[in-house]
Amino acid sequence: MNRFSGWFKGYNDFSKSDRSAIIVLCVLIVLAIGARIIVNNIQPKSKYNYKEYAHLLDEMEAPSENGKIIAKSLFLFDPNTISSETLDSLDLPQFIKRNILNYRKAGGRFSSNLDVRKIYGMNDSIFIVIEDFIVIPEYKKSFAKNEESKNEINGLIDPNIADFNQLVDFGFNRFQSKNIVGYRGKGGVFKTKTDLLKIYGIDSAFYNSIENNILIEVADEMPTVKSNPVLVHVELNSADTTELMKLGGIGAAYANRIIKYRNLLGGFYSTSQLLEVYNFPEETYKNIENNISVDTLLIKKVRLNFAEYPELLRHPYLNKNQVAAILKYRDKNGSFQDIIQLKTTGLIDSESFLRIRPYLTCR
Numbered sequence: 001m002n003r004f005s006g007w008f009k010g011y012n013d014f015s016k017s018d019r020s021a022i023i024v025l026c027v028l029i030v031l032a033i034g035a036r037i038i039v040n041n042i043q044p045k046s047k048y049n050y051k052e053y054a055h056l057l058d059e060m061e062a063p064s065e066n067g068k069i070i071a072k073s074l075f076l077f078d079p080n081t082i083s084s085e086t087l088d089s090l091d092l093p094q095f096i097k098r099n100i101l102n103y104r105k106a107g108g109r110f111s112s113n114l115d116v117r118k119i120y121g122m123n124d125s126i127f128i129v130i131e132d133f134i135v136i137p138e139y140k141k142s143f144a145k146n147e148e149s150k151n152e153i154n155g156l157i158d159p160n161i162a163d164f165n166q167l168v169d170f171g172f173n174r175f176q177s178k179n180i181v182g183y184r185g186k187g188g189v190f191k192t193k194t195d196l197l198k199i200y201g202i203d204s205a206f207y208n209s210i211e212n213n214i215l216i217e218v219a220d221e222m223p224t225v226k227s228n229p230v231l232v233h234v235e236l237n238s239a240d241t242t243e244l245m246k247l248g249g250i251g252a253a254y255a256n257r258i259i260k261y262r263n264l265l266g267g268f269y270s271t272s273q274l275l276e277v278y279n280f281p282e283e284t285y286k287n288i289e290n291n292i293s294v295d296t297l298l299i300k301k302v303r304l305n306f307a308e309y310p311e312l313l314r315h316p317y318l319n320k321n322q323v324a325a326i327l328k329y330r331d332k333n334g335s336f337q338d339i340i341q342l343k344t345t346g347l348i349d350s351e352s353f354l355r356i357r358p359y360l361t362c363r
Contacts, residue, residue, distance in 0.1 A: 076135050079110045092130065096121050107175025108201060110136055156215040159190045160253075171210060176201045187257050187278065190216055233291050236274070237267045237298040247291060249284035264316050267299035269358040276316075301361040304342075305335040317356040322348050336362050 113134045157170045167177035193214045232246045241255040312323040343353040
């Protein structure tokens with residue numbers, strides 16, 4: 001009682017405002033303690049059903065039919081249908097997952113487990129680990145390559161001249177059609193039906209289903225027949241495709257090939273170089289020989305003392321060993337004073353020197 005009286009007396013020694021502040025502070029302390037006790041004893045309701053997660057984990061870790069334990073990071077999946085979210089949970093490098101999705105977006109389909117091995121970035125060590133987890137249903141193996149085509153394959157088509165829409169309408173999927181057009185854009189020509197198997201995305205099963213509907217007609221490849229004399233004259237280093245096609249036996253395909261080869265060379269120094277153009281007929285050359293010429297002043301020369309490896313290797317008349325020898329000699333001995341040094345030092349043989357000489361300069 002004496003202690004309580006002393007505490008009460010001391011409390012009364014404070015001013016009225018101080019006593020009020022003490023009471024408010026005590027109330028706040030009690031409320032804070034009570035709130036903490038209440039919060040700690042309230043179990044929040046989760047929006048997730050953890051029983052379902054537990055069930056899925058049990059299934060994922062259960063033995064499969066062949067007795068293997070399927071790890072949580074690897075599970076059976078179909079690369080043709082797996083969603084990006086589910087694919088993200090696979091224990092695979094991120095860039096491989098991205099390439100699988102990009103391949104599908106481009107119209108590609110996996111018809112067998114080995115097709116997954118072709119994905120850019122996929123190596124043997126990764127493929128061996130996931131091979132047993134790849135599941136591709138049989139019906140997809142048979143029709144995956146052509147599932148985008150809504151029309152039955154009928155009629156005839158020439159892959160050398162059909163445009164993108166015609167290829168799709170015929171029965172090629174968009175991925176295959178894009179690759180065919182791209183192949184032709186780089187100067188490629190289908191000389192036989194089996195050349196279609198070179199196209200990425202066309203396998204033997206799909207090829208067999210369309211073989212009888214493929215018609216190969218390459219007019220430019222047929223020997224030209226001498227007829228009326230050609231009355232035009234074309235300078236090869238300045239001519240465009242329109243001018244080249246005025247020459248007898250030169251169609252769009254050959255005109256494009258001539259210009260592409262001219263760009264690789266840097267220009268023609270002899271009309272006979274036309275015979276180096278892919279599959280250019282000698283008979284056609286003889287028919288137009290008197291109607292063509294070359295202006296050697298238009299040749300774009302390579303500066304031997306400044307050119308780097310890619311620029312030298314790009315030229316059709318130089319190979320890897322010759323380019324490496326030239327650069328090694330230049331690094332060791334300094335700049336070339338004369339083109340003839342390439343021959344006298346044994347960097348290239350006499351035949352190669354005669355061919356490449358018009359395209360090099362020491363300036």
